[in-house]
Amino acid sequence: MTTTAINAVILAAGKGTRMRSALPKVLHPVAQKPMVAHVIESAQALGAERINLVYGHGGEQLQTRLSDYAVDWVEQAEQLGTGHAVQQAIPQINDQDTVLILYGDVPLTRIETLQALLAAKADSPFALLTVTLPDPTGYGRIVRDSHGNITGIVEHKDATPEQHKIAEVNTGIMAVNGEALKRWLSQLDSNNAQGEFYLTDIVAMAAAEGVAIASSQPAQISEVEGANNRVQLAGLERAYQQRQAEALMMAGATLLDPARIDVRGNVTVGSDVVIDVNVVFEGQVTIEDGVVIEPNCIIRDSHIAAGAHIKANSVLEGAKVGPAAQVGPFARLRPGTELATGAAVGNFVEIKKSYLGKGAKAGHLTYLGDTHVGAETNIGAGTITCNYDGVNKHKTEIGSGAFIGSNSSLVAPVQIGDHATIGAGSVITSKVAANELAVARGKQRNIAGWKRPVKKGDK
Numbered sequence: 001m002t003t004t005a006i007n008a009v010i011l012a013a014g015k016g017t018r019m020r021s022a023l024p025k026v027l028h029p030v031a032q033k034p035m036v037a038h039v040i041e042s043a044q045a046l047g048a049e050r051i052n053l054v055y056g057h058g059g060e061q062l063q064t065r066l067s068d069y070a071v072d073w074v075e076q077a078e079q080l081g082t083g084h085a086v087q088q089a090i091p092q093i094n095d096q097d098t099v100l101i102l103y104g105d106v107p108l109t110r111i112e113t114l115q116a117l118l119a120a121k122a123d124s125p126f127a128l129l130t131v132t133l134p135d136p137t138g139y140g141r142i143v144r145d146s147h148g149n150i151t152g153i154v155e156h157k158d159a160t161p162e163q164h165k166i167a168e169v170n171t172g173i174m175a176v177n178g179e180a181l182k183r184w185l186s187q188l189d190s191n192n193a194q195g196e197f198y199l200t201d202i203v204a205m206a207a208a209e210g211v212a213i214a215s216s217q218p219a220q221i222s223e224v225e226g227a228n229n230r231v232q233l234a235g236l237e238r239a240y241q242q243r244q245a246e247a248l249m250m251a252g253a254t255l256l257d258p259a260r261i262d263v264r265g266n267v268t269v270g271s272d273v274v275i276d277v278n279v280v281f282e283g284q285v286t287i288e289d290g291v292v293i294e295p296n297c298i299i300r301d302s303h304i305a306a307g308a309h310i311k312a313n314s315v316l317e318g319a320k321v322g323p324a325a326q327v328g329p330f331a332r333l334r335p336g337t338e339l340a341t342g343a344a345v346g347n348f349v350e351i352k353k354s355y356l357g358k359g360a361k362a363g364h365l366t367y368l369g370d371t372h373v374g375a376e377t378n379i380g381a382g383t384i385t386c387n388y389d390g391v392n393k394h395k396t397e398i399g400s401g402a403f404i405g406s407n408s409s410l411v412a413p414v415q416i417g418d419h420a421t422i423g424a425g426s427v428i429t430s431k432v433a434a435n436e437l438a439v440a441r442g443k444q445r446n447i448a449g450w451k452r453p454v455k456k457g458d459k
Ligand code: UD1
Pocket: 011, 012, 013, 014, 015, 054, 076, 078, 079, 080, 081, 082, 083, 084, 085, 103, 104, 105, 138, 139, 140, 141, 153, 155, 169, 170, 171, 172, 197, 198, 199, 200, 226
């Protein structure tokens, strides 16, 4: 058997007028990623050797936004129909290729569904992905003969009342042998109700040649749905999120409400993870066994180790949370934060580019930036590391078993040794050695019998 290369052609030339947007339709996001990027990634996941993106409107915006992807840009200057769109890619197609036609505004097709379509194509030069809809209005209908063989596709506007009753429709997604596709495309005309070059006309051409056209179906209708307006886009977003929620539950997470979680990136979960409502995940997030995440948290590009507890209203970005660590409520962990085993960060604490050692605590109202905190050290309420002198950032190093009294300012660069103690309200500007007590604040003076001043004229 000769192996054939998968050559993907993604149609994305439509204007998307109904989006009412300056952004080309296919750049509108699902889960924070442009719809067309989902499609490109699916083609990549299938091992496509070439990915052609047929664009018309907003070419510059598309090329800028999609510059990370290796695609071949194919311009369709005038949108004369889906057949005309694929014709523009002909120079990119080899005879032995399996050409996979995809759509830039149909982002949710599962890899398994496309693999099944390609498997169906293995026995035929042509395979169609079809779907049966409760309301097929507007779609191209799949016409079959009395033996169930596909003989053509008739567009809604060209169909007879009898054909309008057909519920099996064309999704538009198809896999075709390169040589046959090129031959059929060269025979297209625009003699139809819309005056367009219909890609779908190649089906009748294939049938006329005696080709047995294969077909397969997706598991879910949402896999083949496109978005023409923002209502449909919101529908795709929900379908995508439901799929993510189901995957997390199947992987061992309890979701208190699967409809109130958003995954905009990749989340992996261990077993017995509990995620409460209104939690948003972005980027790459790893959550190990037994982690609990309370309501209203945003977690971006972070790693949360086993048994950690993220309390309500916390925001984590680029953070590494150690085993059994506690975060929040109302904590903010910024990039470069690392919490060791059992460390605890409480409410209104902001941490940036800092390490908290094993069992260390910063319970309340604190800012730690560019700081290294040793094991079992206690950072009192209201402690601020003054890490920025207006020009440069400086480091604060705090040893293990230290105690920083409340409302202290640690003016970096500064070191505080193991088991050192800082008196509350201190402004620490120079090194405190191990086991020392440092108190750096105005001394209290008491004046007995002090008479407050009185207003002039009062007795
Ligand atoms: C098409 C199919 C129809 C199918 C339906 C599924 C044809 C003739 N009809 O109809 O059988 O049921 O999709 O949604 O193929 N595009 C271009 N260049 C063009 C025209 C279209 O890139 O010149 C792109 C559009 O951006 C869009 C896609 O192709 O993403 C489909 O085009 P559209 O005109 O919406 O096709 P339908 O009329 O819906």
